[in-house]
Structures are given as C-alpha cells and as structure tokens.
Amino acid sequence: MDTNILVGRANSQPSPYAKLRALVADEFENSRQSIRQMLIALGVANVDVTSNGKGVIDSCRAHKYDLILCDFRLGNGKNGHQVLEELRALGLLKSNAMFVIVSAETSRDVVMGIMEAGPDEYLSKPFTQGVLARRLERLFKQNKALEKIKQAQAAGDNKMLIALCRQHIESEGRFSAWCKKALVEAYIKTGQWQSAKHLCLQELEARDLDWALLGLAQISIAKNDLDDAIQHLEKTLQLFPQAIAAYDLLAECLEKKNKTLDAQRVLEDALKLSPRIHHRQRKMVDVSLLNGDTQTALKASQTTLRLATNSIHENPDDYVKHVDVASEAAGDIGNSADKKRLLNEAAAALSQLGKRFNDDPSVKVRKALAESRFHASQGNKIDSEKALKAARSAMQESPESLSMETQIELGKTLFVSGKEEEAERLFSTLVGDQHVDPQLKQKINDFMDEPVSPTAKAKAKECNSVALAAYAKKDFPAAIAAFKEALEYSPRHPGLNLNLVQTCLKLMGKEGEQRYLINECLEAMRRVRHINPSHRQYTRYENLKDFLKTNYKIVI
Amino acid sequence: MQENTNTPSFEHLLSASVNDMKNSLSMVLQTLDGLPAEHQQTLGTVQYEATRMQNTLTQLLGLYLIERGTLPVQMSEHYLIDIVEECVIAQRSLLESKGIQVELDVDDISWYMDAQLISSVVNIALVNAVRYTKSQISISAGMSDGYLYLHVDDNGQGYPPIVLEKFQQLVSDQAALDASSQTLGWYYCERVAAIHCNQGRKGSTRLSNESQLGGGRLSIILP
Structure with a gap:
C-alpha cells in the first residue's frame, strides 16, 4: 500500500457521507469554517456550525446529528465535556451518533476529564483533512459493526448485549477487545459473577489489563468482600497508576471500612490526576468532613460548585453543603479578611440557591434552614431565629416538601440554634419510625453522637x-x-x-x-x-x- | 492537597504555548499546501523543517511531563494499522514534495497501548526516516514472542557505528543526553515505549542498519 492509494480512496468514490448531518462546535470562526470545509470536501451534505455549548444543545434539540465535532474549549459557558454530559442526560443523541471531542489540550487534568466523559472519539488538533477522512472512515466502520450492540447498550438490554458480544467474540470479530470489556460490564450488571470473573481471569492470563482488574474488584465489591476488592484495586493502581476509576472504588471501599483518613488520601491522589470531575470533588467534601479537615472540605466544596455551574450536575445539595462548610471554615480562622470572604461566600451560595431553584418548595425550606444555621454559627441569634421561623412557615405551606433528609436538616438546625430538646424529640421519632431508611437512621445517630464542628x-x-x-x-x-x-x-x-x-x-x-x-x-x-x-x-x-x-x- | 486549578502553572503555560506554536506551524504547512508546486525542492525543505519543529515541540512537552510525572497515559486497545496510516496521511504533502514512496506492511494486529503517544512516536520515526532516506520508506509491523515490533526502514546510507553506539548509550541511560534534536527525538521514543509495560516486561526502541531497503531502521518494541 502506498500513500497515494490511501489518500485517493476518499476522493475517487462516491461519498459514503452524503446523507449525514454534522455539527461543528468551535469557539473560533476560522477553525470552525476550516473543519466545516473539510467535512464538505469529504462529501458530508449538511454541516452546521456553532460557537458555544448552548449552541450545541439547541442545535441537537432541533436536529438529530450523525456526527458532532466539538472542541473542548467553547468560550464562556459549558465546555465540551459538560456539553456531552448534558446531551446524554437529555437524551438528545441518537444511539449511533458519534460525538468527537476535538482538542489541542495536552494537560492531564483536561485530557483525563475528557476521557472520563467517554466521547466516541478524541481528535487532537491540529489535524489535516486526510487525517480527518481516515478517522471518520474508521469510526463509521466501527459504528456499523457495533451498531446492534450499541443499540442494546443504549436500551439497557443487557441480555441482548451479552448475546451479541459473545457472538462477535466467537466469530473473532474485529472489535472483540471492545466487546469483552462491554461483556464484563454487562455480566456484573446482571449479577453473573462467575462468568464475569472467568472472562477477567482469562484475559489477565494473556496480559495486564486495567479493565479486567477493575472487573475483579467490582465483583468483590458486589459480593461485599471489601478486603478482596481493596487488594485488586491496589494491584490495578500499581500497574496502571492512571486508572482513575480504581481510585474512586478504592476510596469507597476504605470509607465503608471506616478508614476515612486512607480514603481521603486516595481521593487526594485521584484529584491530582483528574480534578475536573464533579462526583469526585463532592466525595472529597464528605470524606474530609468526616476527618474534620475543614480546609480540604472547603476547597473541594468550592470546586464542586464551580464544576456544577453550567452543567447537569448543578443541585441544591451542593449549595446547602457549601453554606455549612464555608461558615464552619469561617469559624476556624482568626484573620478577619479571610473570614469575611468566607462569610460572603456562604451568603452568595444562599442567594444562588434561592435563584437557581426558586420554583422548588423543598429548596425554599432547606434554604431557610441553611440560613438559620449560618446565622447561628456566627452567634447571630435573632437572624437565626427569623430564618428558622421562615423555614417553619414554608413547611406548613407545603408539607409534602418535608422529605426525611429535610427533617434531618431541621433537626440539625434546631440543635445548633440551641433547641436541643426539640431536636432530640424529632430525632427519636425518626429513629423509632420503622419506615425510615436504616441508612438515614445511621446518619441521625452519627449526628447525635457528635453534634459538634x-x-x-x-x-x-x-x-x-x-x-x-x-x-x-x-x-x-x-x-x-x-x-x-x-x-x-x-x-x-x-x-x-x-x-x-x-x-x-x-x-x-x-x-x-x-x-x-x-x-x-x-x-x-x-x-x-x-x-x-x-x-x-x-x-x-x-x-x-x-x-x-x-x-x-x-x-x- | 489538590492542585489549584485557578492559577496557571508553568505546566499549563508550557502546554498552552506548545499547542499554540504547533497550531501556527500547522497553518504554515496548510498554506504551503496551497502553493504551486514549481519550487518543489524548496517547498520540501520548508515542509520538512516545519514538521520537525512540530515534533520537537511534542518531544519537549512530552519529556517535561514525563519528568514531572504528569504525562497523561490512556491505555486501550487499538489497531496498529490505523495509527500508522494516519501518520502517513498526516505527512502526505511532505512525502510528495520530497518524492518519497512509503510502503506499508503492517499486520492487522490490535494492541493495548496509548494510541496518542504511540502515534507521536511513529510520526517522529517517519520524519526521521524522511531525513535519511534516498527515496523509499517502509513501515512494517508484526508480532513475535508476545512483543509487537514496528520497524521504520529507509533506503539511505544507514547509520555509522558511532551513531548506533550513541543511541545504545542513550537508551541505556549511560550517556548524558546531548540535546541535539536528533537524540532528543530518539530519547522521547524510548521513554514513551518504556511507559508500556506488561507482565513485568517493558517497551523499548532500537536503532540498527537492518532495514529491508538497505538503509537505517528504527524499531519500536511493545510488550
């Protein structure tokens, strides 16, 4: 094969892309147009362009695209990673659509973040038209070969997925490696531990594989054999220090074993590798609070909120937690400038909470409660009382908004604002109620054991x-x-x-x-x-x- | 303590600058593509130098990140032929201007590796061969003893013994790295190959005169 044959292919035959609809998202006009021109030259009939994340979401509401080339950096607003998460959450992508993240980024936090979002392909900038042609050819070939499997995956039909993957592997299909990984995941989801384990071990005999080691760990976790899981995860990280999923699982196992300090250390390592992940920063807030490490909790909580902005991850919990963490941290420091900054931050989180979720009655209650705790923590009894009163009247307005979690928040608020007896009464009713989830009871017990900072x-x-x-x-x-x-x-x-x-x-x-x-x-x-x-x-x-x-x- | 993502570190600055320079060079190369082919030889020289600068930037950033322990490594299964073909296509203009024919003899093997990194290594090996070849380059790949072998051969004069010896010292860390761009490229390839491990074995590179075309050969060996 020589280069001329390779290149000639795309030009001399009728374009296989004639019926496709593609979208190019890039912050810069010349970059946008250059990629668009490349796609048109390859024969793609419909190529739309947009400059920002909101544009991608809007375009995807209007059309079902076959191919999306989306730059990671999209100016202010959502980045490519957040766009992909949102499109998936909103169900705006066809099961056979291809979402390609285009990026000139080489810094690890961005690269890891992109990989964790799991786009169909990652294309590094700059690239030539020839490279794009070759990459698309490969992608469409793979997509076609795996079309039914991906459909089953999208529909959550694990039985079908397992059957199709096995068929592909048995016929020594070109994408057997991909299928084996998908197969292990499907086995684990359907509780077929033995089959999952067998396949992982079989693959590991041939070579070290991060996903197979992770598979073994997941099986052990599912069987609640934490020590075994920890062993597998430690081995995974020894061989693949950048296997980010292993850190998350390891931290989870260690937390379950009450080794919260170790769990925090593992999360610290994970955040060094890939800090741009919302669930990981959020976990860090919880674990560092268990360890009484308010400073780490504060940083993680700030990052959590920042990552949630513009993304599908934005939720009231993060804001409520940030109010508590920031006012707690403010109590720890003497420096009045820093203290003031933190108190402003807590106040900003409260107002953000009100703005972002103003039509949710349960958030109204939670916001008032958080406000009451915030004032109580600063020794401001009058405002604390006022906010608590507002919370109580919001509860009466919409009693249906009073979830178990909100009741626990109410109990905590009562406690920190000096109404200990009322708090105890509320908590003992909840703990005595057989309808209350045991995990929530545990939370109440934990709080009542140590209602301190x-x-x-x-x-x-x-x-x-x-x-x-x-x-x-x-x-x-x-x-x-x-x-x-x-x-x-x-x-x-x-x-x-x-x-x-x-x-x-x-x-x-x-x-x-x-x-x-x-x-x-x-x-x-x-x-x-x-x-x-x-x-x-x-x-x-x-x-x-x-x-x-x-x-x-x-x-x- | 987690790293602060607000203030740009030197790593981010370097990375952004390198990418910016690579982008500019890519614009230069694109512009050259549109020029009439009458001064083909000059064109080839400019294309070669710009491509070499791109590779040098890749090496610079890569080696810096390896030293800091922050090079992103994403292992997954890839077909080697896909990577090789893409590299050849990316250098199409350069190869045409220089009048170099590339033969591919790559077995259809899927391998567990970081495609991005291996692609940069293949690219460096290819541009290295452009420098030394008379008219032909052959890229071949196959499997043996559980290793993947990728050879980039040229039909130039082959490497003099002193260069082969220098390479040997370089990859066995015996010689201090003299920062000529040639050795820097080889050093980068060796370091990237060595990131690839399997069941206690490590990847490596080799420079020899075992080219099928009678010139020099750079081999990448992955476990």
Whole structure:
C-alpha cells in the first residue's frame, strides 16, 4: 500500500457521507469554517456550525446529528465535556451518533476529564483533512459493526448485549477487545459473577489489563468482600497508576471500612490526576468532613460548585453543603479578611440557591434552614431565629416538601440554634419510625453522637488515640485523663464515653471502688442516653449498664 | 492537597504555548499546501523543517511531563494499522514534495497501548526516516514472542557505528543526553515505549542498519 492509494480512496468514490448531518462546535470562526470545509470536501451534505455549548444543545434539540465535532474549549459557558454530559442526560443523541471531542489540550487534568466523559472519539488538533477522512472512515466502520450492540447498550438490554458480544467474540470479530470489556460490564450488571470473573481471569492470563482488574474488584465489591476488592484495586493502581476509576472504588471501599483518613488520601491522589470531575470533588467534601479537615472540605466544596455551574450536575445539595462548610471554615480562622470572604461566600451560595431553584418548595425550606444555621454559627441569634421561623412557615405551606433528609436538616438546625430538646424529640421519632431508611437512621445517630464542628471532632479523635495508647500500656489514670479531654470536644460521643467507663472499671478492678470513678461512670452513661436499639454501640452500652448495676449497684 | 486549578502553572503555560506554536506551524504547512508546486525542492525543505519543529515541540512537552510525572497515559486497545496510516496521511504533502514512496506492511494486529503517544512516536520515526532516506520508506509491523515490533526502514546510507553506539548509550541511560534534536527525538521514543509495560516486561526502541531497503531502521518494541 502506498500513500497515494490511501489518500485517493476518499476522493475517487462516491461519498459514503452524503446523507449525514454534522455539527461543528468551535469557539473560533476560522477553525470552525476550516473543519466545516473539510467535512464538505469529504462529501458530508449538511454541516452546521456553532460557537458555544448552548449552541450545541439547541442545535441537537432541533436536529438529530450523525456526527458532532466539538472542541473542548467553547468560550464562556459549558465546555465540551459538560456539553456531552448534558446531551446524554437529555437524551438528545441518537444511539449511533458519534460525538468527537476535538482538542489541542495536552494537560492531564483536561485530557483525563475528557476521557472520563467517554466521547466516541478524541481528535487532537491540529489535524489535516486526510487525517480527518481516515478517522471518520474508521469510526463509521466501527459504528456499523457495533451498531446492534450499541443499540442494546443504549436500551439497557443487557441480555441482548451479552448475546451479541459473545457472538462477535466467537466469530473473532474485529472489535472483540471492545466487546469483552462491554461483556464484563454487562455480566456484573446482571449479577453473573462467575462468568464475569472467568472472562477477567482469562484475559489477565494473556496480559495486564486495567479493565479486567477493575472487573475483579467490582465483583468483590458486589459480593461485599471489601478486603478482596481493596487488594485488586491496589494491584490495578500499581500497574496502571492512571486508572482513575480504581481510585474512586478504592476510596469507597476504605470509607465503608471506616478508614476515612486512607480514603481521603486516595481521593487526594485521584484529584491530582483528574480534578475536573464533579462526583469526585463532592466525595472529597464528605470524606474530609468526616476527618474534620475543614480546609480540604472547603476547597473541594468550592470546586464542586464551580464544576456544577453550567452543567447537569448543578443541585441544591451542593449549595446547602457549601453554606455549612464555608461558615464552619469561617469559624476556624482568626484573620478577619479571610473570614469575611468566607462569610460572603456562604451568603452568595444562599442567594444562588434561592435563584437557581426558586420554583422548588423543598429548596425554599432547606434554604431557610441553611440560613438559620449560618446565622447561628456566627452567634447571630435573632437572624437565626427569623430564618428558622421562615423555614417553619414554608413547611406548613407545603408539607409534602418535608422529605426525611429535610427533617434531618431541621433537626440539625434546631440543635445548633440551641433547641436541643426539640431536636432530640424529632430525632427519636425518626429513629423509632420503622419506615425510615436504616441508612438515614445511621446518619441521625452519627449526628447525635457528635453534634459538634468537624474541627472539634478531629481534636476529640486525636485525644482518643492518645487515650487508647495509654490504655494499651495499662496506664489507666493517663487514659482516663485523655478520654476526658476528648469529651470536652465531643461530649456525646458514645465510643469515647463508653471507653471512659470501661477504663474506670478497669482501674477499680485493680484498686477497688472509688467514689470519683463511680461519678465519672455515672456522668458518662448519662451523656449517652440517646443510644437507641438501632445504634451501633447499643449492645456495648447495655452490657456496661448491666455490669454497673450488678457490681456497683448503680442504676442509670 | 489538590492542585489549584485557578492559577496557571508553568505546566499549563508550557502546554498552552506548545499547542499554540504547533497550531501556527500547522497553518504554515496548510498554506504551503496551497502553493504551486514549481519550487518543489524548496517547498520540501520548508515542509520538512516545519514538521520537525512540530515534533520537537511534542518531544519537549512530552519529556517535561514525563519528568514531572504528569504525562497523561490512556491505555486501550487499538489497531496498529490505523495509527500508522494516519501518520502517513498526516505527512502526505511532505512525502510528495520530497518524492518519497512509503510502503506499508503492517499486520492487522490490535494492541493495548496509548494510541496518542504511540502515534507521536511513529510520526517522529517517519520524519526521521524522511531525513535519511534516498527515496523509499517502509513501515512494517508484526508480532513475535508476545512483543509487537514496528520497524521504520529507509533506503539511505544507514547509520555509522558511532551513531548506533550513541543511541545504545542513550537508551541505556549511560550517556548524558546531548540535546541535539536528533537524540532528543530518539530519547522521547524510548521513554514513551518504556511507559508500556506488561507482565513485568517493558517497551523499548532500537536503532540498527537492518532495514529491508538497505538503509537505517528504527524499531519500536511493545510488550
């Protein structure tokens, strides 16, 4: 084959693209026109152009395109990645449409972000007409060969997808590698673990493959074998340090195992690789808050909001969370300029929340609650009270807007604005309600265990480890002192309180009954009276209660 | 701590500038395409130099990112022939002006690799062969012992022993990199090949005079 034959093909035959409708999106006029001219020269009959993301969405509402060449950078507004996500979410793409991201970008955050969005093809700028012709030829060939499979995929018909993929692989089709990957995904979705595992292992025998290793990890996660999953994921990352999906899964497994510090570290690595992903930044907010790392949470929350702007990801939760995180962070710093900036940020998030979702009655309630918490955190009782009142009247206006999540937010607001008894009443009703989802009950329990700031949580955690180290060395008086210090930061924490009780009992076991130790036990047990049967520490609490009653005649 | 995406880092500046320069060169090449072919030899020289500048920019950015550990690597399955054909098509004008014939003898093999990176390596090897060839270039590829072999052959005079030795030292990291554009290109190819690993084996490159056409040969070997 020589070059002339290669090039001649597109010109000498009638164009296979005559019936296609294509769209070119590029910020710059000359670039737009140059690509359009190339497509016309290749025989594409209808070529529309647009300069921005909104233009792509509007054009796709008006026409069903076969081919979209979309630059990543599209001026102010949506970028190519956000456009693709939105087109998919709105169902504006045909199952056989080809969305090609065109980009001159080589920086990793952009390249990774584009890959994660999963366009049909990535074409790097600059390119010649010949290259575009060759690329389209290949794309259409592949699209045709996989047409039925992609239809099944789009329709979510896994049974059909599995059958077609197997058929393609058995006949040694040209796209067998693609089909194997799709097959593993379909097996996992339909719970066919054995088949999925078999295929992954078989492929791994021939070569190291990130998707096959990830497949094994996903199977283990589905079977709830977290240790096994973690092992697979660590191996994946060792061989493929840029396999971004492995980081997300690993962080998820570690969080489930309560190793939240490790989970945060893994997410930090993932964000270094690919920071432009909304769900990842959002996860970072949650995990860093669990670790009491307000500064990291703040940064991630800011990025989350920025990424959500102009995208399908924009949602009230992010704004509500940002109000809480920013006011929390403001409380942590002394510098008044920074503090002011953060408070302005929280206020801006509140007003954005109102503007963006003004026709949603449940958001009206949540906004008022967030506002109340915001003022309470700044010690502004009057405005806090006012906002709470507004929230209550919004609730009465539309009682249907009061979801379980909103009720939890109400409870938290009551708590931080000093109405602890009302909060406890509300929470114990929710926890006692058998219709409430166990995960939400867990959330309530977690909050009631430590209704304190993330910073205080982190400090309590530190003291707790000091205390545990002393306990391990059987230095019980030192352990008691450290547990008491931890409880100054987080007085209602069941683990801390029960640890304190247990340590006091150990010391009395050695040195005999002591009045002051009995008092410590009594106070600790009273602080955790909120422990209910759905609580993780319930059995331990009951056991200690019985022990105190039998051996020291103390009734709680 | 996550990187701040607000303020441009040197990496972003370099990357943006490199892309900008590559774009300009591409405009230059496009303009040259429209010129009448009467000064073909001069045209060929200008095209060659502009293409070489494009490749040098790719190498510069690539090696910088490799050193910083921030080169994006996206492994997936690709047919080698697709990559090779695209590279040849991209250099069509240059090859025509220089009157160079390219033969392809690439087996229809699908391989797990970063297509973008391997494409840049094939392109560098191709333009390298343009420099050394008299009139012909052959690109061949096949599989052996679980490795993928891609050879870019020319019918020039072949490499003198001293160049072959220099290459050997370069890829085995024995010699400090002298920053002539030739060695920079080879060094980039070697580093990109080495990113490709499989079951404990690593990719590599080789320079020899084993060309089927009687000249020099640059080989890319991927596990």
